[in-house]
Amino acid sequence: xxxxxxxxxxxxxxxxxxxxxxxxxxxxxxxxxxxxxxxxxxxxxxxxxxxxxxxxxxxxxxxxxxxxxxxxxxxxxxxxxxxxxxxxxxxxxxxxxxxxxxxxxxxxxxxxxxxxxxxxxxxxxxxxxxxxxxxxxxxxxxxxxxxxxxxxxxxxxxxxxxxxxxxxxxxxxxxxxxxxxxxxxxxxxxxxxxxxxxxxxxxxxxxxxxxxxxxxxxxxxxxxxxxxxxxxxxxxxxxxxxxxxxxxxxxxxxxxxxxxxxxxxxxxxxxxxxxxxxxxxxxxxxxxxxxxxxxxxxxxxxxxxxxxxxxxxxxxxxxxxxxxxxxxxxxxxxxxxxxxxxxxxxxxxxxxxxxxxxxxxxxxxxxxxxxxxxxxxxxxxxxxxxxxxxxxxxxxxxxxxxxxxxxxxxxxxxxxxxxxxxxxxxxxxxxxxxxxxxxxxxxxxxxxxxxxxxxxxxxxxxxxxxxxxxxxxxxxxxxxxxxxxxxxxxxxxxxxxxxxxxxxxxxxxxxxxxxxxxxxxxxxxxxxxxxxxxxxxxxxxx
Amino acid sequence: xxxxxxxxxxxxxxxxxxxxxxxxxxxxxxxxxxxxxxxxxxxxxxxxxxxxxxxxxxxxxxxxxxxxxxxxxxxxxxxxxxxxxxxxxxxxxxxxxxxxxxxxxxxxxxxxxxxxxxxxxxxxxxxxxxxxxxxxxxxxxxxxxxxxxxxxxxxxxxxxxxxxxxxxxxxxxxxxxxxxxxxxxxxxxx
Numbered sequence: 123x124x125x126x127x128x129x130x131x132x133x134x135x136x137x138x139x140x141x142x143x144x145x146x147x148x149x150x151x152x153x154x155x156x157x158x159x160x161x162x163x164x165x166x167x168x169x170x171x172x173x174x175x176x177x178x179x180x181x182x183x184x185x186x187x188x189x190x191x192x193x194x195x196x197x198x199x200x201x202x203x204x205x206x207x208x209x210x211x212x213x214x215x216x217x218x219x220x221x222x223x224x225x226x227x228x229x230x231x232x233x234x235x236x237x238x239x240x241x242x243x244x245x246x247x248x249x250x251x252x253x254x255x256x257x258x259x260x261x262x263x264x265x266x267x268x269x270x271x272x273x274x275x276x277x278x279x280x281x282x283x284x285x286x287x288x289x290x291x292x293x294x295x296x297x298x299x300x301x302x303x304x305x306x307x308x309x310x311x312x313x314x315x316x317x318x319x320x321x322x323x324x325x326x327x328x329x330x331x332x333x334x335x336x337x338x339x340x341x342x343x344x345x346x347x348x349x350x351x352x353x354x355x356x357x358x359x360x361x362x363x364x365x366x367x368x369x370x371x372x373x374x375x376x377x378x379x380x381x382x383x384x385x386x387x388x389x390x391x392x393x394x395x396x397x398x399x400x401x402x403x404x405x406x407x408x409x410x411x412x413x414x415x416x417x418x419x420x421x422x423x424x425x426x427x428x429x430x431x432x433x434x435x436x437x438x439x440x441x442x443x444x445x446x447x448x449x450x451x452x453x454x455x456x457x458x459x460x461x462x463x464x465x466x467x468x469x470x471x472x473x474x475x476x477x478x479x480x481x482x483x484x485x486x487x488x489x490x491x492x493x494x495x496x497x498x499x500x501x502x503x504x505x506x507x508x509x510x511x512x513x514x515x516x517x518x519x520x521x522x523x524x525x526x527x528x529x530x531x532x533x534x535x536x537x538x539x540x541x542x543x544x545x546x547x548x549x550x551x552x553x554x555x556x557x558x559x560x561x562x563x564x565x566x567x568x569x570x571x572x573x574x575x576x577x578x579x580x581x582x583x584x585x586x587x588x589x590x591x592x593x594x595x596x597x598x599x600x601x602x603x604x605x606x607x608x609x610x611x612x613x614x615x616x617x618x619x620x621x622x623x624x625x626x627x628x629x630x631x632x633x634x635x636x637x638x639x640x641x642x643x644x645x646x647x648x649x650x651x652x653x654x655x656x657x658x659x660x661x662x663x664x
Numbered sequence: 665x666x667x668x669x670x671x672x673x674x675x676x677x678x679x680x681x682x683x684x685x686x687x688x689x690x691x692x693x694x695x696x697x698x699x700x701x702x703x704x705x706x707x708x709x710x711x712x713x714x715x716x717x718x719x720x721x722x723x724x725x726x727x728x729x730x731x732x733x734x735x736x737x738x739x740x741x742x743x744x745x746x747x748x749x750x751x752x753x754x755x756x757x758x759x760x761x762x763x764x765x766x767x768x769x770x771x772x773x774x775x776x777x778x779x780x781x782x783x784x785x786x787x788x789x790x791x792x793x794x795x796x797x798x799x800x801x802x803x804x805x806x807x808x809x810x811x812x813x814x815x816x817x818x819x820x821x822x823x824x825x826x827x828x829x830x831x832x833x834x835x836x837x838x839x840x841x842x843x844x845x846x847x848x849x850x851x852x853x854x
């Protein structure tokens with residue numbers, strides 16, 4: 123596109139000549155010029171033929187970007203209608219759960235995959251497409267705008283000046299008055315560019331980069347979230363560990379182990395210091411926890427043997443993990459997260475005669491529920507065999523079995539061999555149950571005590587993407603501030619014979635610009651600006 | 665004419681540069697997109713799967729002499745059925761007799777059955793083995809180290825590994841006698 127006035131070759135789609143400012147949109151005979159992107163051609167508006175150009179133009183459309191954001195918003199909202207899969211009980215089958223709980227809508231919800239929406243491939247696809255759209259839109263508009271603002275010609279075509287929104291038209295202005303005005307502009311930190319007596323005064327150009335800085339921040343943010351998928355960047359695991367046990371720390375390639383020495387839960391009101399809270403505690407009426415703590419030792423396995431082999435543990439560090447006071451090991455952070463108190467660890471029994479009302483012990487035994495023995499022999503000739511052990515006992519179709527691995531409700535079948543006997547007496551014991559195998563049993567086993575232990579739940583976390591996400595968020599905010607709190611103001615001073623035309627443009631706060639213009643021209647014959655959109659003179663003190 | 669030519673050359677060069685620029689940017693962006701989605705899908709299947717080399721491991725045997733361990737690599741050259749199970753798991757209990765019934769025949773034909781229990785205590789495994797008269801090696805993974813390493817979540821899960829140590833089939837859930845026999849035939853060394 124050739125400019126009819128100065129002959130400069132402009133890119134197709136240019137609205138205002140890059141060089142002289144002659145409007146090129148001759149078809150638009152509106153009074154005011156469209157100053158978007160300073161009249162520069164948006165790159166995608168240029169003619170395109172190749173596939174790459176078509177893809178590029180698709181994503182450079184703001185309409186497409188807004189549509190994608192709308193879809194993402196609607197989908198995100200729908201994902202909150204029913205709980206996500208991670209929040210339903212882990213033991214239930216999701217394919218049945220949603221229908222049972224929420225009826226037909228629940229079934230549809232499940233079948234459309236909304237139950238794990240935020241990690242579904244199509245949700246990620248939409249978010250990624252938004253990222254691509256932001257990126258391309260920014261390049262497509264940012265680069266031409268940058269070029270247009272970098273190469274501004276102070277000398278503009280009169281029709282450019284006359285078609286600006288704010289125009290001041292003064293018939294006679296002396297050179298001194300004009301210079302006084304320019305001096306004031308400089309004091310107001312305007313930059314002055316001059317060509318052939320034509321002057322461009324400009325300030326706050328950097329605010330125009332705000333949206334692009336802001337988009338760049340968003341892209342950094344998205345890259346940060348993408349990096350979560352890079353191995354070694356992000357870990358979010360969980361570990362249950364019983365007191366006295368040593369377990370592998372997840373995500374360490376079986377290299378690090380952790381031993382739980384003790385789990386401690388303190389409650390308010392147990393020491394003298396807490397007396398000042400006595401009233402508050404009484405009002406609450408329930409226990410108020412003060413401290414959750416796991417005392418641990420961390421080991422490193424030096425054996426580097428095959429998986430499952432006995433590790434050679436070397437102590438790395440010992441300490442306490444408390445809420446908000448994690449322990450760090452091998453780049454991982456271990457936080458106190460959950461607990462289960464009072465899991466059975468061992469149970470003690472005594473053997474006595476059924477008829478004996480004093481229940482004098484013939485033999486006493488303790489069964490370690492973490493590693494029970496099969497046979498217990500006593501000096502007085504008695505032998506007790508632990509024939510069956512059910513850690514989490516339940517009856518199913520008349521047959522006893524264990525529901526889980528954990529000693530939550532232990533059940534035992536004991537065989538008692540009195541001295542010299544080869545036929546045992548059978549007893550079944552569980553919590554609240556003591557059933558003799560036979561009515562004629564002479565001996566009875568009774569529970570005399572038990573030990574419990576606590577289970578501590580630790581979350582194992584690592585997130586190297588956080589600094590990148592934080593930088594992205596900071597850049598985003600800088601962009602917002604940059605674009606929001608500074609206006610980009612320009613004034614073109616256009617001498618015409620003995621007249622002086624001054625056109626003003628800003629990207630925001632037109633009122634502020636007219637006020638500034640008033641102040642700058644105060645005491646000079648330069649006329650106030652007229653808003654050509656509404657054809658009103660911007661009068662002082664209004 | 666020269667001027668027009670020069671302008672055309674400039675235009676063409678500009679066009680070419682633009683094409684290269686756009687192609688590169690689009691490739692990078694779509695590359696990142698594909699990476700994100702593929703890694704997200706992979707996240708769900710960290711487990712050892714068909715076609716993978718079965719990772720080696722070492723675990724103590726339950727029934728045999730105290731302290732005797734078995735390494736998967738000891739069984740190189742044989743087909744191996746690797747079954748993850750626990751005594752409290754009902755479907756595991758149902759398929760155990762099928763495994764036992766086929767074991768002697770397939771052992772002759774070079775297929776070993778190895779069952780890895782994740783029970784907490786050896787006693788319950790011992791009792792279970794005695795009740796079903798199991799003769800194939802039973803290993804005890806009391807720390808779930810091998811279970812985690814293989815990425816196994818539901819029990820039972822069975823891997824069928826050929827004589828080269830490559831996983832030929834992975835079955836999640838209970839096996840029937842017919843299916844089990846079919847899989848065992850698949851991993852019979854040739």
